[in-house]
Amino acid sequence: MLRYRKAVTYGFHVLLGALEQHGTTTRYEVRFGETPASTAEHIRAALATGAKVLVLWSFYSPDAAALAEELALVRRLADGPSVLHIAGGVHATAEPVQTLDAGWDIAAVGEGETTLLKLVDAVGAPTGITGLVYRDAAGDIIKTGRPERRPLDDFRGFSLRWDRFNALEITRGCVFSCRFCQTPFMFSAKFRHRSVADVRWHVDRMRERGLRDVRFITPTALSYGSQTDEPNLAAVEDLLASCHEGIGPRGRVFFGSFPSEIRPEHVSREALRLVRRYCANTNIIVGAQSGSDRVLAAAKRGHDVEQVRRAARLAIEEGFRINVDMIFGMPGEDHADVQASLSLARELAELGARIHAHTFMPLPGTPWRDAPAGDVDPETVREVDRLSQRGALYGHWQRQRDHAHRLAAAAQAYPRPGRSRTLLPVVTPADPAVPDQGGR
Numbered sequence: 001m002l003r004y005r006k007a008v009t010y011g012f013h014v015l016l017g018a019l020e021q022h023g024t025t026t027r028y029e030v031r032f033g034e035t036p037a038s039t040a041e042h043i044r045a046a047l048a049t050g051a052k053v054l055v056l057w058s059f060y061s062p063d064a065a066a067l068a069e070e071l072a073l074v075r076r077l078a079d080g081p082s083v084l085h086i087a088g089g090v091h092a093t094a095e096p097v098q099t100l101d102a103g104w105d106i107a108a109v110g111e112g113e114t115t116l117l118k119l120v121d122a123v124g125a126p127t128g129i130t131g132l133v134y135r136d137a138a139g140d141i142i143k144t145g146r147p148e149r150r151p152l153d154d155f156r157g158f159s160l161r162w163d164r165f166n167a168l169e170i171t172r173g174c175v176f177s178c179r180f181c182q183t184p185f186m187f188s189a190k191f192r193h194r195s196v197a198d199v200r201w202h203v204d205r206m207r208e209r210g211l212r213d214v215r216f217i218t219p220t221a222l223s224y225g226s227q228t229d230e231p232n233l234a235a236v237e238d239l240l241a242s243c244h245e246g247i248g249p250r251g252r253v254f255f256g257s258f259p260s261e262i263r264p265e266h267v268s269r270e271a272l273r274l275v276r277r278y279c280a281n282t283n284i285i286v287g288a289q290s291g292s293d294r295v296l297a298a299a300k301r302g303h304d305v306e307q308v309r310r311a312a313r314l315a316i317e318e319g320f321r322i323n324v325d326m327i328f329g330m331p332g333e334d335h336a337d338v339q340a341s342l343s344l345a346r347e348l349a350e351l352g353a354r355i356h357a358h359t360f361m362p363l364p365g366t367p368w369r370d371a372p373a374g375d376v377d378p379e380t381v382r383e384v385d386r387l388s389q390r391g392a393l394y395g396h397w398q399r400q401r402d403h404a405h406r407l408a409a410a411a412q413a414y415p416r417p418g419r420s421r422t423l424l425p426v427v428t429p430a431d432p433a434v435p436d437q438g439g440r
């Protein structure tokens with residue numbers, strides 16, 4: 001059973017892609033629970049046949065509290081000793097004990113493909129399967145270690161058998177180590193790329209099914225084919241040329257736009273012209289995050305503000321609309337830093353860019369997990385609102401403020417061993433060089 005929510009379909013499709021290729025002696029069926037009520041209904045129906053039911057959940061950290069309430073509701077509607085609720089994804093990986101305490105039977109940590117296949121083979125018995133955290137009969141925590149990280153080509157990026165398609169994951173992991181980001185923690189600080197041949201196999205299957213739009217999931221689009229912080233444009237061109245040919249004249253390829261983005265220092269005329277030559281997107285998304293070099297250095301972003309300006313100008317000169325991600329309320333951000341971010345936002349908006357605004361959230365698994373919730377002062381809120389009313393800014397930054405406070409409270413309730421708030425990696429005006437917090 002998948003607790004199948006729109007926000008997390010991609011992760012489930014990848015699991016289904018792995019499952020459909022897997023030979024097993026276990027007889028199983030897959031059901032999609034699209035609401036709590038239908039999930040409970042499916043569980044009741046399965047229990048009536050004497051089946052064992054594994055209910056798979058996946059969620060991001062900001063949604064963890066709401067999903068725990070939903071889990072309790074599903075349990076009230078349908079439950080039994082043959083039902084196991086298993087939480088996977090980045091939150092369960094970073095906070096497995098919190099996840100168990102919130103009501104799940106098992107937290108699946110790390111990448112889920114091999115773990116799921118072994119669980120299916122073992123008809124749900126977790127003993128000896130890596131990638132799991134659960135309590136034994138005595139209530140003690142059992143951790144079985146991280147599962148193997150396999151090449152992306154080993155598993156399908158979507159599911160043909162269950163007819164579930166999505167943007168194709170072309171890169172997993174990230175060599176950058178931005179302190180607010182869960183990606184390097186979840187998938188390692190190395191890039192693993194899906195090969196061009198394997199991507200093309202997927203694109204060919206999409207075309208056969210009448211699908212027209214090819215989009216990609218990647219932490220940093222222009223890092224495709226690279227193992228360093230530099231782009232590999234030859235690899236990007238191979239990828240885009242093959243996808244363009246594969247999806248055919250009626251199809252479209254999107255690169256560097258939703259749901260992925262481009263790092264500002266990777267933007268070059270050559271790269272933008274590649275996108276123009278092979279892709280249909282007229283906009284690109286660039287991660288700027290802050291208008292303060294001091295905050296960018298503290299966040300270990302690996303680029304400066306001038307590179308953001310340069311990227312925006314180049315993109316606009318090359319005829320792209322540009323969306324720029326920015327985060328307000330980063331740890332240690334002072335009044336001058338906020339003013340610098342607002343000033344950059346105004347400057348980019350004047351150029352024609354749209355700002356995608358976020359509030360800093362102390363995400364589990366990141367070096368800034370124990371930082372205070374992002375705080376946005378009323379003056380900043382007014383300025384952000386003004387940009388928003390002009391259509392120059394959008395995003396869920398207000399809702400993220402609430403999420404940030406919940407996450408900060410949860411982090412306090414579950415302190416990491418050896419950590420305390422006095423050890424926070426918060427930049428101070430006198431000390432912009434923050435010691436490495438081991439973000440990779």
Ligand code: SF4
Pocket residue numbers: 174175176177178181182183184219220263
């Ligand atoms: S925010 Fe930084 S660490 Fe995270 S995926 Fe993007 S470049 Fe990588």
